[in-house]
Amino acid sequence: MARQKDDIKREKILDAARQLVINTGFTSLRMAEVAQKAGVATGTLYTYYKSKEALINDAYITTKKEIIELLTDPVHIEQTTYLTLKNVWMAYFYFCHKNPDKMLFVEQFIYSGYIDETIIEKVDEGLYEVFKYVEKGQKEGIIKNAPIELLQAQIQAPIHDIIKLIHKKQIKLTKNYIDSCFQMTWDALKQ
Amino acid sequence: MARQKDDIKREKILDAARQLVINTGFTSLRMAEVAQKAGVATGTLYTYYKSKEALINDAYITTKKEIIELLTDPVHIEQTTYLTLKNVWMAYFYFCHKNPDKMLFVEQFIYSGYIDETIIEKVDEGLYEVFKYVEKGQKEGIIKNAPIELLQAQIQAPIHDIIKLIHKKQIKLTKNYIDSCFQMTWDALKQ
DNA sequence: TGCTTAAGCGAATAATTATTCATTTATTTG
């Protein structure tokens, strides 16, 4: 037959899109720039995606899936709820630090104006797994009995804020710095 | 002479812009829609602002100033650091709850692609006042000795996340709910 | 009350940018 679509090229396109969004905002995201940054011609974008909207939505879906897989990896599970949560928290923190473009893209996507509304809840379902660790801690009387979404906000929101800060002000990370972040979150959660 | 520009109309324009951004994203913000929502003609926008960029930047500056004035209002000051911080936190929480469009607009602005870079730091200077309450608590040995920006993240990020949630899922607020939010934040901060 | 002048209007225009498509290039397979 003939040539096949190249998954590495697709990934380069998504990377380019995410990076451009983070550097210059969703409004300034131009298909021509995505193509240039990805090292392909503008027209090529349309053999991989039927529209700009489809491209952006795919960038969301694939990135979110990657994050959920990371968070629900059984490798984090330990004997105590404290240690399990710490592992998950650390894994997410490092992921965000290493991939600020992915984290920020996912966070910003909802306000992009390109949302295909149907996909958001579907993708988010995978997160329930993570909440189970928190609910387990509640049953054990270790974690506060607040509504689960409040606890979730206490866990994830500061991470995002701190990563933005690190990124913006080029603060360098020390073990100490990260540990005191987690300590604050744990103090917020614990009974 | 002749007619004067109408500050109420200007406010309506800014309101319209903020609401549209929150409902449909920055990318879908069209001058024609802003005009319609504000109840003026498209051309009128240009007697108030020389460009779309100028309009959006003004929406940012004025909103951010409003927030900073709220946070630095001396009325919040009490005998103890705990009570002062609680007052400021509550004031900000209620503001965000009542004006989610203002809070979200300010939060999203950085990623809008319309930033006039020079203004951001200038406007943010006013926030130092608020950090002083936190630093005071550190000197008193009441608040953890973590870097100030980490403490700031612990304070503000969960509020933003929770307001988004309330807005999205139409959770109804109870006194209890709000108090347990603040309790978590305080536990995160306190020594 | 009438004159002056800037606000207000919105259709027409200019600019911008997503998408298409005729052509070229490269991969697959018999």
Add this chain to the structure above:
DNA sequence: CAAATAAATGAATAATTATTCGCTTAAGCA
């Protein structure tokens, strides 16, 4: 190795949308 076919290209086109401008309206002032 050659034929078949789909990917890749990027200039041309279509679509979208910010901005302008000639005209109308109304606020301020003598």
